[in-house]
Amino acid sequence: MTDFRLSAPVRLFAPAKVNLGLEILERRPDGYHEVITLMETISLFDILDIEPWKELSIVSDKRIPARDDLTLKALEALQGYLERPLPIRVTVQKRIPMAAGLGGGSSDAGTLIGAIGSMTGLSNDEMWRIAGELGSDVPFFITGGAALAAGTGTSI
Numbered sequence: 001m002t003d004f005r006l007s008a009p010v011r012l013f014a015p016a017k018v019n020l021g022l023e024i025l026e027r028r029p030d031g032y033h034e035v036i037t038l039m040e041t042i043s044l045f046d047i048l049d050i051e052p053w054k055e056l057s058i059v060s061d062k063r064i065p066a067r068d069d070l071t072l073k074a075l076e077a078l079q080g081y082l083e084r085p086l087p088i089r090v091t092v093q094k095r096i097p098m099a100a101g102l103g104g105g106s107s108d109a110g111t112l113i114g115a116i117g118s119m120t121g122l123s124n125d126e127m128w129r130i131a132g133e134l135g136s137d138v139p140f141f142i143t144g145g146a147a148l149a150a151g152t153g154t155s156i
Contacts, residue, residue, distance in 0.1 A: 004120055005052070006088055012048040014111035015041035015144055016102035017137070032136075034151060039103075039137070041144040046096050046108050050115075053089035060092040064105070070134055074109035077130050078116055086116065103137045110141025117142075 017039045025034035048071075056079060058072050066072060071092055079086045090112065096104030110131050117127040124142070131138040140147055 004082065004084060004086055004116075006050060006119075007052070009049060009051040010115070012050065012111050012115055013045040014048055014096075014104075014107040014141065016044040016096045016104060016107060017041050017140065017144075018102065035149070037149050038146070039140055039149060040146040041107075041141075042102075044096055044102065046104055047093040048108060048111060049091045049093075050088050050112075051091075053087055056086045057089040058092070059089065061094045061098075063098070070105040070109040070138070071112060073134055074112050074131075074138070075116075077134060078113060078120075081122075081126070081130055082120055103141065106135050106137035107141045107144075109134055110138045111144075113138070114142035 020038040020040055022035060022037045025036070027033050056075055058069070058075060060069055060071055071090065075086060075090065092108055094104065096102050096107065098104060113127050113131050117130070122130075127142050128139045131142055140149060
């Protein structure tokens with residue numbers, strides 16, 4: 001594989017989402033519940049600026065501990081999956097309220113996986129697999145729009 005090199009800065013808009021309907025079904029052996037939900041993105045966005053950098057770096061909201069930062073986890077998962085460095089810096093401007101059920105962190109992670117995955121030639125299946133390991137809503141944000149999700153929310 002060739003090295004990933006970003007030639008110019010890129011700005012991404014990571015949308016919030018609302019659940020237009022949510023049915024919680026039986027509890028699974030892994031502790032999660034089966035759900036059926038209709039999700040749709042809305043016009044409230046976090047802004048992600050990506051620029052060429054010497055190594056993988058992220059500038060994010062200081063209220064989010066690194067161990068909980070889905071944006072950082074998404075970048076690390078992509079770098080591991082691609083088995084090559086991502087020499088970029090991502091700056092996250094949080095506009096989606098945290099812990100409001102609007103999917104802010106999931107959106108940031110899914111939007112990055114979709115953009116960087118596309119730039120590096122990953123298939124949708126590969127991107128969804130990476131995203132699904134990070135959280136229930138993350139795969140939805142690879143493409144956004146409106147979707148009916150099932151399972152733990154990762155089956156779209």
